[in-house]
């Protein structure tokens with residue numbers, strides 16, 4: 001499922017003819033009613049150029065998106081994965097960051113749509129686990145990419 005904000009069908013050209021593969025064009029900020037076995041939520045522009053282009057949509061993608069996929073996972077009683085980010089630590093005062101470090105985040109800066117959106121998504125994921133016993137797992141990572149152009153996009157990470 002993708003709204004192709006930064007994604008592109010050509011990235012998955014090899015899959016399109018596979019009868020076991022189904023592509024749904026959809027914006028995650030709107031509820032989605034489908035039947036699936038597991039959910040992997042990676043939807044969110046990740047480079048500063050892209051997430052700062054429409055910051056309100058970026059926050060909505062993380063927050064409304066999380067609410068929508070968590071609601072779906074709860075209804076279907078399935079596992080759900082969230083792609084989080086080291087940016088949830090903001091401008092950290094602890095290096096390297098440990099699981100019990102909460103971060104040092106600016107809530108009103110130009111990067112906040114991404115950092116705070118992802119933080120709120122984490123809050124929602126953990127509350128769904130505590131409140132609804134939903135099996136969740138998260139990953140917090142950084143990208144290492146070979147392409148110089150792509151690296152330039154991510155330089156401000």
Ligand SMILES: NC(=O)c1ccc[n+]([C@@H]2O[C@H](COP(=O)([O-])OP(=O)(O)OC[C@H]3O[C@@H](n4cnc5c(N)ncnc54)[C@H](O)[C@@H]3O)[C@@H](O)[C@H]2O)c1
Pocket residue numbers: 001002003004005006007008026027028029041042043044045046047050061083084085086140141142143144
């Ligand atoms: N790239 C990294 O280094 C990195 C590091 C940490 C976390 N992440 C997270 O991993 C995920 C994927 O990152 P990426 O580098 O592949 O980013 P990307 O921008 O290349 O891919 C994001 C995908 O989400 C889709 N998308 C965006 N908004 C959407 C919406 N409202 N509804 C449906 N689809 C939407 C885009 O079209 C695109 O296919 C993101 O959630 C990002 O925050 C990435």
